[in-house]
Amino acid sequence: MGTYPNKFSCAGHTAGGVGHPTDFTYPTTTMVNNITKPYILHHGTSDNIVNIIYDNNLAAIFTTNGVTHQYFTYTGYTHNTISQDSLMYSRTQTFFNQHICNLSTGLNNNLFEKLEVSICPNPASEYIKLNINQNQITQVQIFNSMGILFKEFSITQSTQLDISDLPKGLYFVRLKNYSQQTTKFIKQ
Numbered sequence: 001m002g003t004y005p006n007k008f009s010c011a012g013h014t015a016g017g018v019g020h021p022t023d024f025t026y027p028t029t030t031m032v033n034n035i036t037k038p039y040i041l042h043h044g045t046s047d048n049i050v051n052i053i054y055d056n057n058l059a060a061i062f063t064t065n066g067v068t069h070q071y072f073t074y075t076g077y078t079h080n081t082i083s084q085d086s087l088m089y090s091r092t093q094t095f096f097n098q099h100i101c102n103l104s105t106g107l108n109n110n111l112f113e114k115l116e117v118s119i120c121p122n123p124a125s126e127y128i129k130l131n132i133n134q135n136q137i138t139q140v141q142i143f144n145s146m147g148i149l150f151k152e153f154s155i156t157q158s159t160q161l162d163i164s165d166l167p168k169g170l171y172f173v174r175l176k177n178y179s180q181q182t183t184k185f186i187k188q
Contacts, residue, residue, distance in 0.1 A: 017054025044077025
């Protein structure tokens with residue numbers, strides 16, 4: 001995220017952080033200073049693979065730089081157990097829903113009629129059909145569950161989209177016009 005900050009609306013990780021300047025396996029402070037988008041961190045206190053000090057350092061940099069973030073530690077969790085924890089997934093989903101869906105347009109959203117969108121089929125493997133209750137061109141973005149932008153395009157009313165090239169997982173579809181409405185689908 002520090003290398004390509006404009007590709008993300010928010011991000012997060014389990015067991016990472018900022019390393020010593022001579023340790024090239026971790027992001028440097030210079031790279032981390034490029035991160036301005038909301039970020040969620042999770043780390044197990046019994047992680048013997050990635051030292052928790054790296055995430056402590058990262059959270060401190062975010063605080064200093066005024067980056068919106070949440071940092072959770074999990075007592076007794078190892079490097080492997082944290083990556084499979086249901087509470088970690090739930091916290092991450094809530095965080096991403098708040099920060100992917102609530103990007104500011106700079107406009108008074110009360111001026112616009114709320115868009116309604118439906119996606120079918122859901123789950124899907126080859127394509128999805130987006131149905132929108134507007135006759136105007138709408139900007140659409142598709143993010144994965146880590147907040148990475150995968151596709152961006154314009155549509156009018158009903159459009160079928162090829163998703164066969166997307167990896168399996170949870171995706172968020174955000175309508176950029178009007179109220180920044182977001183919905184989700186699962187790629188099988």
